[in-house]
Amino acid sequence: MAELVQLLFAGLTTGAVYALVALGFTLIFQASEVVNFAQGEFVMLGGMVTVFAYQAGLPLPLAALLAVLVAVATGVLLHRLAIEPAKGATVVTLIIVTIGASILIRGLAQLVFDKQFHALPAFSGDAPLRLLGAAILPQSLWVLGGAAAIVFGLWLFMERTLLGKAVRATAANRLAAELVGIDTRLVLALAFAVSAAIGAVGGILVTPITLTSYAVGTLLALKGFAAAMLGGIGNPVGAVAGGLLLGLLEAFAAGWISSTYKDGVAFLVILLVLFALPHGLLGRRAVERV
Amino acid sequence: MPPEPLLRVQGLRCGYGRIEAVKGVDLEVAEGEIVALVGANGAGKTTLLRAISGVLPITAGAIRFAGEPVETMRPHERVARGIVQVPEGRQLFGPLTVLDNLRLGAFRRGRARTEENLERVFSLFPQLAERRDTAAGALSGGQQQMCAIGRALMAEPKLLLLDEPSMGLAPFLVEQILETVARLRREGVTVLLVEQNAVAALSLADRGYVLETGRIAHSGTGRDLLGDPAVREAYLGV
Numbered sequence A: 001m002a003e004l005v006q007l008l009f010a011g012l013t014t015g016a017v018y019a020l021v022a023l024g025f026t027l028i029f030q031a032s033e034v035v036n037f038a039q040g041e042f043v044m045l046g047g048m049v050t051v052f053a054y055q056a057g058l059p060l061p062l063a064a065l066l067a068v069l070v071a072v073a074t075g076v077l078l079h080r081l082a083i084e085p086a087k088g089a090t091v092v093t094l095i096i097v098t099i100g101a102s103i104l105i106r107g108l109a110q111l112v113f114d115k116q117f118h119a120l121p122a123f124s125g126d127a128p129l130r131l132l133g134a135a136i137l138p139q140s141l142w143v144l145g146g147a148a149a150i151v152f153g154l155w156l157f158m159e160r161t162l163l164g165k166a167v168r169a170t171a172a173n174r175l176a177a178e179l180v181g182i183d184t185r186l187v188l189a190l191a192f193a194v195s196a197a198i199g200a201v202g203g204i205l206v207t208p209i210t211l212t213s214y215a216v217g218t219l220l221a222l223k224g225f226a227a228a229m230l231g232g233i234g235n236p237v238g239a240v241a242g243g244l245l246l247g248l249l250e251a252f253a254a255g256w257i258s259s260t261y262k263d264g265v266a267f268l269v270i271l272l273v274l275f276a277l278p279h280g281l282l283g284r285r286a287v288e289r290v
Numbered sequence B: 001m002p003p004e005p006l007l008r009v010q011g012l013r014c015g016y017g018r019i020e021a022v023k024g025v026d027l028e029v030a031e032g033e034i035v036a037l038v039g040a041n042g043a044g045k046t047t048l049l050r051a052i053s054g055v056l057p058i059t060a061g062a063i064r065f066a067g068e069p070v071e072t073m074r075p076h077e078r079v080a081r082g083i084v085q086v087p088e089g090r091q092l093f094g095p096l097t098v099l100d101n102l103r104l105g106a107f108r109r110g111r112a113r114t115e116e117n118l119e120r121v122f123s124l125f126p127q128l129a130e131r132r133d134t135a136a137g138a139l140s141g142g143q144q145q146m147c148a149i150g151r152a153l154m155a156e157p158k159l160l161l162l163d164e165p166s167m168g169l170a171p172f173l174v175e176q177i178l179e180t181v182a183r184l185r186r187e188g189v190t191v192l193l194v195e196q197n198a199v200a201a202l203s204l205a206d207r208g209y210v211l212e213t214g215r216i217a218h219s220g221t222g223r224d225l226l227g228d229p230a231v232r233e234a235y236l237g238v
Helices: A002-032 A039-055 A060-086 A091-112 A138-160 A162-172 A174-179 A184-210 A217-231 A236-256 A259-276 B045-053 B075-081 B098-105 B111-124 B126-130 B141-153 B171-186 B198-204 B222-227 B229-236
Strands: A129-131 A134-136 B007-016 B019-029 B034-039 B058-065 B083-086 B159-163 B190-195 B207-212 B215-221
Touching: A002 A039, A002 A134, A002 A138, A002 A162, A002 A184, A002 A217, A002 A236, A039 A060, A039 A091, A039 A184, A039 A217, A060 A091, A060 A184, A091 A217, A134 A138, A138 A162, A138 A184, A138 A236, A162 A174, A162 A184, A162 B098, A174 A184, A174 B075, A217 A236, A217 A259, A236 A259, B007 B045, B019 B034, B019 B045, B019 B058, B019 B215, B034 B045, B034 B171, B034 B198, B045 B058, B045 B083, B045 B159, B045 B190, B075 B083, B083 B141, B098 B111, B098 B141, B111 B126, B111 B141, B126 B141, B141 B159, B141 B171, B171 B190, B171 B198, B190 B198, B198 B222, B207 B222, B207 B229, B215 B222, B222 B229
Parallel strands: B034 B190, B034 B207, B083 B159, B159 B190
Antiparallel strands: A129 A134, B007 B019, B007 B058, B207 B215
């Protein structure tokens, strides 16, 4: 029982970060059909900028805020300098553009920061909480709570504000969005900005547990993309579900089989799911209605 | 000197890639007019409307609206000035509710007038009020067309560009939509109407243009065009 709870929390914690990355993928994909493989770099920037700003003497909340702002600026620049000029290019070209951008961001991070692993102090101490015999890190609760707050906030924005509805409208029908006077270029920039902020917050929350370095973005982008595919790309609920599920799969694979095969098991399950359900667990069939 | 028309298009050329669909069109719409644009499939009618809305870039020519050049403006800036299009095939935001579709129509307008305009749209199309919480994609064809026109009216158009509003609708619905167009004009909206149903469009319109492979072939009052043997034979099928 204790082991089960332990693995469950470990899985949900990593899964929450995957869910945030997947949510970032989904947001940009919905608004633009761009699959942004630089999504993991936002997570990296969130962690790394916070670490270095904190080491430079900034209080932790301010360092975190600065990190989010840096990630948002990066996201907006990515859209402005790489995605917007390639407007009208094929999906594959755009994917390659984002992969190139992620390599550039990683390289710059390596130059500006360093190649070491870094940690942040846990937000509310390291003393584990006891739950049904398992030891839960308080930081895990920060990750889960933070992710839940972001998901809820994003839902409120998309469902309850006119600007959020404009984002959904652009996703549903770009031509019609332009004809009702929505500046779709601005909506895309907004999608990149919000995605970057979501990724950065995920990076900040999880760094006290998993550590961070300039290179953590690559694997996170792959896992987040896998999570988004697992849930059904373009579906925010699917992204969150896919992320959590992927985290749990990894945790249980590591706990019950071997941690060596942790990453392998996750990708294997995704392959199987996509063979059986090409649109993901919650994905809609892509039906063109005329 | 007569006052400048609300819309003046001069020497407009545009197309898709290397295919030029509109080959130098001059066209004017005066304030308060209904102007019909008729012609065969592929004559460039929709392309012309898309260029006026700004969703399709033009390669040459000028578009003046209310005395101001608008051809370099982005679509949302033209909507803000009162050029609003009801596109061919409705193009609603399918997953969003009818109410959300209408509210998004008012995206460039102040929130204060949105509720007032909603009431106006609902009084024009009572069926939309009943189905306000339905996803727009689940409406019937006629209701979708009402929703598309309603969404455009929420933007408080000075010039309403209507692209094939009767396409795919049952005859009594076509009549209802065309009546609505006449009613909108009485309320002060200027209309540029593109229609395959040329007889209905020209009967309703003050003036008309016949577009033929990207060029204006005939123009005149609706009555004159309906009576012109060349037009009748080529486009009206009588």
